Amino acid sequence: xxxxxxxxxxxxxxxxxxxxxxxxxxxxxxxxxxxxxxxxxxxxxxxxxxxxxxxxxxxxxxxxxxxxxxxxxxxxxxxxxxxxxxxxxxxxxxxxxxxxxxxxxxxxxxxxxxxxxxxxxxxxxxxxxxxxxxxxxxxxxxxxxxxxxxxxxxxxxxxxxxxxxxxxxxxxxxxxxxxxxxxxxxxxxxxxxxxxxxxxxxxxxxxxxxxxxxxxxxxxxxxxxxxxxxxxxxxxxxxxxx
Numbered sequence: 001x002x003x004x005x006x007x008x009x010x011x012x013x014x015x016x017x018x019x020x021x022x023x024x025x026x027x028x029x030x031x032x033x034x035x036x037x038x039x040x041x042x043x044x045x046x047x048x049x050x051x052x053x054x055x056x057x058x059x060x061x062x063x064x065x066x067x068x069x070x071x072x073x074x075x076x077x078x079x080x081x082x083x084x085x086x087x088x089x090x091x092x093x094x095x096x097x098x099x100x101x102x103x104x105x106x107x108x109x110x111x112x113x114x115x116x117x118x119x120x121x122x123x124x125x126x127x128x129x130x131x132x133x134x135x136x137x138x139x140x141x142x143x144x145x146x147x148x149x150x151x152x153x154x155x156x157x158x159x160x161x162x163x164x165x166x167x168x169x170x171x172x173x174x175x176x177x178x179x180x181x182x183x184x185x186x187x188x189x190x191x192x193x194x195x196x197x198x199x200x201x202x203x204x205x206x207x208x209x210x211x212x213x214x215x216x217x218x219x220x221x222x223x224x225x226x227x228x229x230x231x232x233x234x235x236x237x238x239x240x241x242x
Contacts, residue, residue, distance in 0.1 A: 021143030028225040042151040052148040055184035059144035061111040133172035134165040170206035182207040187216040193232040
């Protein structure tokens with residue numbers, strides 16, 4: 001089933017082109033090269049690049065079964081095949097054990113089976129349309145690692161556009177019942193070392209725990225797929241780490 005489903009999505013071009021997780025001939029290296037090249041090109045044009053590195057809380061465990069099945073139907077998985085996936089996902093129960101005490105069984109209405117062959121692929125299908133939430137931002141995905149880029153020469157315009165578009169991304173997350181971990185989501189302003197950022201940039205996304213829009217922490221460097229990327233692409237932090 002994994003082979004057939006993946007082949008169907010690849011043949012019909014249904015995966016987002018910058019989704020690098022759990023796909024053949026796509027790897028962390030491809031994702032890193034793609035995002036670094038984009039930042040370098042923006043620097044060469046004298047532009048500031050806002051990088052938003054999103055962390056989702058228990059992303060694989062919070063996939064809503066009904067939403068996933070609706071997406072499969074929209075992509076063309078219908079009839080007996082959709083019934084098969086419904087049977088595969090629904091009706092599963094779970095228990096919790098602490099110090100020998102076992103809870104009663106409860107039905108689990110969400111989540112893909114981690115450790116299963118289909119689990120990661122179904123999650124990639126679930127999140128692949130996040131890029132449709134904004135036609136101005138560039139998205140780079142590796143499974144549940146989501147990075148967003150936007151570039152502009154004017155910092156004020158950049159801040160306005162990013163905040164406006166991130167509100168749309170926040171709405172997409174709410175609709176798809178995925179929760180942002182605001183404390184582990186970071187902002188980096190990429191620019192050449194000789195170019196100074198004259199004003200403080202504030203970007204906000206919706207924080208479910210606070211039930212309001214909260215500012216993202218701005219960092220000088222961030223860890224992305226195991227690599228420390230700094231705001232000037234000097235790689236000093238990663239070299240020191242190695």
